[in-house]
Amino acid sequence: MFKFVSFGAMAVSLLLLAAPASAQEQTGFAPAVETSIQSVLPRMIAWRRDFHQHPELSYEEVRTARIVAAHLRRLRLEVRTGVAQTGVVGVLRGGRPGPVIALRADMDALPVTEEGDLPFRSRARGAYNGQDVGIMHACGHDTHVAILMAAAEVLAARREEIAGTIIFVFQPSEEGAPPGQLGGARRMLAENVFGDLRPEAMFGLHAWPGDSGTIIMIPGPFMAGSDRIDITVTGSQTHGAQPHAGIDPIVVSSQIINALQTIPSRQMDAVRSPVIVTIGMIQGGVRYNIIPQTVLMQGTVRYLNPQTREDLYARIRRTVTETAATSGATAEVTISENAIPTVNPPELTERARAAAARALGQGNVRGGYPVMPAEDFAYFQQAVPGVFFFYGVNAPGVSTEQAAPNHNPRFFVHEPAMETGLRAMLAIALDRVGAQP
Numbered sequence: 001m002f003k004f005v006s007f008g009a010m011a012v013s014l015l016l017l018a019a020p021a022s023a024q025e026q027t028g029f030a031p032a033v034e035t036s037i038q039s040v041l042p043r044m045i046a047w048r049r050d051f052h053q054h055p056e057l058s059y060e061e062v063r064t065a066r067i068v069a070a071h072l073r074r075l076r077l078e079v080r081t082g083v084a085q086t087g088v089v090g091v092l093r094g095g096r097p098g099p100v101i102a103l104r105a106d107m108d109a110l111p112v113t114e115e116g117d118l119p120f121r122s123r124a125r126g127a128y129n130g131q132d133v134g135i136m137h138a139c140g141h142d143t144h145v146a147i148l149m150a151a152a153e154v155l156a157a158r159r160e161e162i163a164g165t166i167i168f169v170f171q172p173s174e175e176g177a178p179p180g181q182l183g184g185a186r187r188m189l190a191e192n193v194f195g196d197l198r199p200e201a202m203f204g205l206h207a208w209p210g211d212s213g214t215i216i217m218i219p220g221p222f223m224a225g226s227d228r229i230d231i232t233v234t235g236s237q238t239h240g241a242q243p244h245a246g247i248d249p250i251v252v253s254s255q256i257i258n259a260l261q262t263i264p265s266r267q268m269d270a271v272r273s274p275v276i277v278t279i280g281m282i283q284g285g286v287r288y289n290i291i292p293q294t295v296l297m298q299g300t301v302r303y304l305n306p307q308t309r310e311d312l313y314a315r316i317r318r319t320v321t322e323t324a325a326t327s328g329a330t331a332e333v334t335i336s337e338n339a340i341p342t343v344n345p346p347e348l349t350e351r352a353r354a355a356a357a358r359a360l361g362q363g364n365v366r367g368g369y370p371v372m373p374a375e376d377f378a379y380f381q382q383a384v385p386g387v388f389f390f391y392g393v394n395a396p397g398v399s400t401e402q403a404a405p406n407h408n409p410r411f412f413v414h415e416p417a418m419e420t421g422l423r424a425m426l427a428i429a430l431d432r433v434g435a436q437p
């Protein structure tokens, strides 16, 4: 028995819509696709555990890339390796003509020492910034890789029915490149990640402390732009008892830190241009009774509205330099781009949302609010219209507030949630390149 549902003028896919009326009624996938999903699930979990146990830092994803490439070759995809050093690209050409789309997973882990008692927990160590560090998949990228490998397997099995081409992008170094180097997304783009193909849409997902079984997808700004600021305040060194004989850069720095907080609260539109300015490092002075010559500060700026970025930068520079000038000090400020905001185009997002809702059920595709972490998927969105979404990974009964956040040594993925990520990805992909009725 097949159940057919009409979704108006939208191009509909038999693969998506022909669901059996049995136990699989809710899945939204054709029986052959459903069978492939069931078959790949245990291996998807096994891949994830293996990656989790063998995490690799940014641009060091050699083992991960080797496993990914071997898998894609087994699926008879066209495979390119070494794209942005350790990136892997697989191309699946369907048996029928149709659009090109791209699906992306990031592969790198973090310099975090894992806590907790998972049987497959990481004991890996490595060097980061000259320090010996533990290495952990504390951002869930292990699950992204395993999910996309599973999606590739399911889609490759339907190759003859696929109307179009799917590019699988396994990206290195999402978490940030060493100073002076491009991050993974930008470098893959610089190295012509898509080759001669021109994708019309691109999709990526991320593990997030939300309810398992759900995804979060919202149109418009979704994740922040992230920049680093470096400030050097120069005064004039003097005795701690004779501040009038010099210029105190420590007092000036405290004024600058406070003045910077007026940018989000007084200077920018709090609704249209939410901003965070954080000074995370301050360094100055060597002795309690010496007023030093200089103070160094480092911080991060987060913002959601790309249109107000230049205005924000100008306000940061003006606030820092003119606050310093009131005391006769000077201040230099450097703003370095880390990532631009991830912004989901409304129409593309609505279509992806509808496809995901057919596979997961309306109630399991959730809206929400933008968040201030950043994601370099944003650079792919500059080249290709793209949608980025979260899939919830909390253990049952654990709320978002209770869950360990991403990058925490106890960040935890409830593995059954990965199936939801896989189904969402497949539904969104098949919506565009599924067999036409």
Ligand SMILES: [Zn+2]
Binding pocket: 139, 175, 406, 407
């Ligand atoms: Zn991360």
Ligand SMILES: [Zn+2]
Binding pocket: 139, 140, 141, 174, 206
């Ligand atoms: Zn991440």
